[in-house]
Amino acid sequence: MASKQHQKTAIPFWRDERTLQLLGQAAFAAVVLFFAYILIQNMVNGLQRQGTTLGLTFLRGTAGFDIAEFSIEYSRSSTYLQAFLVGLLNTLQVSAIGILLSTILGVILGVARLSANVLVRGLAAAYLELMRNLSLLVFLIFWYLAVFLKLPRVAEAVIWPGQIHLTNRGVGLPWGLPTETFETYKLILLAGLVAAAIVAIVLYSIGKRTGKPPLTVLWTLLTFLAVAVVGWFALPAAPLTLDFPSVQGLNMAGGKVVTPEFMALLSGLVLYTAAFIGEVVRAGLQAVSKGQVEAARAIGLTGFQTLRLVVFPQAMRVIVPPLTSQYLNLTKNSSLAIAVGYPDMFYVSNTILNQSGRAVEMIALVMLTYLTFSLVTSAFMNWYNQRTQLVER
C-alpha cells in the first residue's frame, strides 16, 4: 500500500518539468551550435576557394589613399591600421560633440514640451513630429547639399566680425595657436584639476556629515576656472595666441577650418537626436509625481532647491537609461557619414575593405568596434542603475 503510493508521487524523468526544460534548452543550444558550425565552415570554405585565409596582418599594409580629416599623423604611406584609427577618432569626435550639443538642445526641448505657454509647447511638439517622420539620411544630405554647400564660394567668402569666414569649403574660425608657455600652462591646468577634485571631495563629505549638501558642482567648477584664469595671466606670455583664418590661394588657411562635411553630419545628428532626447527628458520630468514637489515646497524648500534636491535626482533615474541609448544611437548613426563625405570609421573601413579585399575581417572589425561602444554603454547604464536604485525598506 505504502509502496504503491510512493510510486504514484515519483514523477518519471520524461515527465519531470525540470528535466524537460533542461532538455529543451540543451536541444536549442545544440541547434544553435550546429548552425554556427555550418556558417563558419561555409565561410572558411568560401575563403579557401578564393585562396585567402582570415587574419589581421594585412592591416600593416600601406593604405595608399588620403583622408581629408585626421587628428593623428596620417598620409598615404601610413598603414591600414592607422587609417582605421583616424576613422575611429573621427567617429568619436563627431559623436562626442554631437552628444554634448544634442543633450543641451534636448533638455531645452523637453522642458519646452511641458511649458505652460501654448506656442512654445506646440512648437516643440511640431518639431518632434517633424524629426520622427524624417529619414536621417535624407536630412543629412539636405544639410550638406542644400545648406552648407550653398554658402558662398571661397573667393566670395562672407566675413563675420572676428574674422569668421563663411564659405562652402568650410567655416573658418579664429583658433588658439600654442606659444612657448603652453606646456607650462598645461601643468597649471592639471594643478587646477587637482585643486577642483580636492574641493569636490571636501564639500561632498561636509554634505554627508551635516546633511546639508552645499553647491558642490558649482564650487568645483569655480575652483578650476579660478586656477585657469589666474594661471593664464600669471604667465609671462599668454599660452595661446589667436590665429585668424584668411583666404589663401584656393582654400582658407590659418585658424580652424571646420569642413562642410563635418558640419552637415553634426547638424543632422544633433537636430535629429535632440528631438528624441527631448522626449526622454519630458518623460523623466513627468515621472516625478506632483506630490513630491508639493511636499518639498511644504517643508520650505525654495523652487530651485526643489528642482535640485527633489525633482532632478528622481527624474534622472528615469532619464539616464534611455538617454544613454540615444547617445549610442547617435554614435551608430554617425556611420551615415559617407553620404556627406565625412571620413568616419565606417567609411574608412569600407575603403580599406575595398582596396584590400578583406571583407570578413573589416566587417568583423567594424562590428566589434560598435559592439564595444554598446557594451561600454550598457556597462555604464548598469552601474548607474545600481547606484541610483530606490532603496526600499
Next chain:
Amino acid sequence: MSKKLYSVFGLLIVAALLLAACGGAPAPSGDSSPAAGDTAAPSTGGDDAAPAPAAQTAAQGETLAAVVARGHLICGANNQVPGFGYVDADGNFSGVDVDYCRALAAAIFGDANAVEFRPVTAAERFTALQSGEIDILSRNTTWTLTRDTELGGNFTATTFYDGQGIMAPSAAGFTSLADLAGGSVCVQTGTTTEMNLADAFAAAGISYSPVVFEDADSTFAAYSEGRCDAVTTDKSGLVSRRSVLADPSAHVILDVTLSKEPLGPMVRHGDDQWYDIAQWVVFALIAAEEYGITSANVDQVRATNTDPQINRLLGNEGELGAKLGLDNDWAYNVIALAGNYGEIYDRNLGPDTPTHIPRGLNNLYTNGGILFAPPFN
C-alpha cells in the same frame, strides 16, 4: 550577458552570410584552387578517367550551367556614367559596358535581351562578383594586379584603354597639377582613382585635400556646387559626366594623365570556361570590326564569304562554338544582335553622341589603335 551572446552570435551570422552565397555554390571536386591560379586544381575524382584535354573540376563550367539554367545573364553594371553604363528614366540601360553584356547574352542565348542589369557602385562591385550575385562585372573597371589576384577576379580583356584625368571649371584657368596646390579635389571611393590621386600628388610633392564620396552622382554634385577645385576619375568618366553637368562647356579636362586605366569585363576566379567565353566575346567584337562584318551585313557575309578565318568565326566551318560550350553561331549572334566593336563604340561614344570620345588607342591596330584580337583558329 544574454545581450552579449546575441551580439557575438549576430556577428558570426553576418560574417558567414557574407560568404554564404559563394559557399553555397557547388564545391570543387578537387581541392580548392590556389590563390593566384585560375588554373583549376587537377581533379582527384577517380570516375574522371578520361585522358587529358580538359582536367575538368566542378567549378569549371559552373557559371555557364547556372546562367543557362536561369535563362538569363546577370551583369553587374554602372548606372551613373552615360556612354558606359547608364540607366535612363524608363529604366533602360545603355553604354558600351552594357552593350558588351548584351553581346555576351547573345552569344549564350541568341538573345541580346536575356540579361538582367544590376547596378553596383565602385565599392560594392568586387564583393558582388565574389559572392556570386553577378555573373560578370562590366562596369568601367580597371585591370590591376591586386584585383586580378587578391580580390578574386580575372580580367578577360581590355575593352577600353583609358587614363585618369582631372576636370576643372574653365574659368579657373588651371593647366597642370601644380595649379591645384592647396586646393580640394573631389573623388569617388573604392576606385583606382582614389589611390592614383594620392600617388600623383605625393610624387609631385603638392599638398591638396581630397573630398571623397560614395558614388558618381554625389561626387559630381559636390564638384558642381564648388566644393572642390577639380574632380578626378577616368578620362572617359569625365567626358561622360561632363555631358550631364548643368553647363558642360564651362568645364575643361586638363591635359594631364595620372595613370593607365585599362577597363574591361571581370569574372570570378576558378571557372576557366566562363573566363574563355567572356574573353572571346570581346575578341569576336574586335575581329568582326577588323573583317568589316557589321550587324547590317552579317547575313550577307555569312552567305557569300569564302575566307576560312571568317567562316570559322561565323560558324560556317569548324567547331569553335562547341569548344567554348556554346552554339556554333555564337559569334554570328553577337554581331547580328549587338553589332561589332566599332558599332557599339559609335552608338555610345561616337561623334553624334553627347559623350563623344575620339577612338584614339581604342581603334584597330590597323587604324593606329591597339585593339588586336587573337586568331579564330
